[in-house]
Amino acid sequence: MSVTEARKVTLNDYRAETPTWCPGCGDFGVLRGLQRALVDLQIEPHRVLVVSGIGCSGKLSSYIGTYGFHGLHGRTLPVAQAAKLANPELTVIAVGGDGDGYGIGVGHLVHAIRRNVDVTYVVMNNDVYGLTVGQTAPTTPLGRVTRSSPFGSSDYPLSPLGMALGLGASFVAQGFSGHIDHLAVILRAAIQHRGFSLVNVFSPCVTFNEEYGYDYLRQRLVDVDADASYSRLDRMAALRKLAETGGLVEGILFEDPERVAYDELLPQYKREPLTRQVAPLKEEERQAILEAFSLTGR
Numbered sequence: 001m002s003v004t005e006a007r008k009v010t011l012n013d014y015r016a017e018t019p020t021w022c023p024g025c026g027d028f029g030v031l032r033g034l035q036r037a038l039v040d041l042q043i044e045p046h047r048v049l050v051v052s053g054i055g056c057s058g059k060l061s062s063y064i065g066t067y068g069f070h071g072l073h074g075r076t077l078p079v080a081q082a083a084k085l086a087n088p089e090l091t092v093i094a095v096g097g098d099g100d101g102y103g104i105g106v107g108h109l110v111h112a113i114r115r116n117v118d119v120t121y122v123v124m125n126n127d128v129y130g131l132t133v134g135q136t137a138p139t140t141p142l143g144r145v146t147r148s149s150p151f152g153s154s155d156y157p158l159s160p161l162g163m164a165l166g167l168g169a170s171f172v173a174q175g176f177s178g179h180i181d182h183l184a185v186i187l188r189a190a191i192q193h194r195g196f197s198l199v200n201v202f203s204p205c206v207t208f209n210e211e212y213g214y215d216y217l218r219q220r221l222v223d224v225d226a227d228a229s230y231s232r233l234d235r236m237a238a239l240r241k242l243a244e245t246g247g248l249v250e251g252i253l254f255e256d257p258e259r260v261a262y263d264e265l266l267p268q269y270k271r272e273p274l275t276r277q278v279a280p281l282k283e284e285e286r287q288a289i290l291e292a293f294s295l296t297g298r
């Protein structure tokens with residue numbers, strides 16, 4: 001290999017701590033799918049930031065060898081969007097659970113979709129709150145028995161993909177952690193999409209929602225990527241497909257390649273890291289700021 005030749009990025013480069021998820025947890029498949037997508041795209045790990053929320057799924061940022069930010073429950077997207085705007089050279093991926101993204105954090109999701117900042121959002125959807133031992137989540141189907149609904153859930157479930165499509169999202173997809181090859185392809189496309197991409201991944205919780213796990217999903221998921229007659233450029237077709245399949249669909253459901261990303265709508269925005277735009281503070285400037293906030297002499 002010559003000195004100028006770049007070294008090939010491999011899966012080994014993306015290894016980090018050993019996961020503590022329960023054996024068989026769907027999140028293992030999501031981690032591997034994400035690592036594979038980044039390797040396929042030959043993105044170097046130091047050019048990637050993974051931002052996560054709180055939950056079993058939120059631990060993913062510690063298990064992948066990129067920069068990581070393990071933030072607050074439901075606050076993944078504000079951090080991810082800010083990081084992307086501050087350093088547009090980073091590939092920014094937000095990850096979390098269905099409780100994190102569709103419950104406490106759903107307001108941020110609505111506005112992230114509206115803004116279309118170039119961030120990929122991967123939601124590990126297991127229909128329950130895993131970390132807090134199996135309570136109902138916003139995606140728990142009506143009537144399902146969980147630890148917090150012993151007589152069956154009485155709330156109608158949220159359709160994350162239907163909501164995203166209705167809000168005008170520019171990229172909407174769904175994967176399954178039991179189909180890692182396909183998931184890696186979907187995640188690759190989501191990362192390459194210029195704008196906000198939502199990838200909802202069925203990621204079974206084998207401890208608190210075992211019945212609706214791998215076998216259940218394998219028998220039911222309809223693959224739109226394998227259907228040559230399906231057009232992912234047609235938002236209404238995506239909504240129809242969701243209705244037909246009761247949401248049990250897999251693949252890239254919708255993509256709008258024409259929609260411009262947020263930074264292109266900001267005339268004042270310079271597409272370059274802030275660190276290159278702003279000179280470091282001089283010592284007297286630093287002192288003046290500390291004094292202004294009364295942080296000196298304490």
Ligand SMILES: Cc1ncc(C[n+]2csc(CCOP(=O)(O)OP(=O)(O)O)c2C)c(N)n1
Nearest residue numbers: 054055056057073097098099100129130131
């Ligand atoms: C502000 C706040 N509220 C509640 C909690 C407690 N809490 C931690 S994780 C979690 C839900 C986890 O479920 P989900 O986001 O679906 O992730 P999973 O564990 O299933 O991957 C909750 C309610 C918290 N940490 N912070």
Ligand code: SF4
Nearest residue numbers: 022025056130205206
């Ligand atoms: S409790 Fe469920 S979601 Fe959490 S690690 Fe175990 S299997 Fe995974």
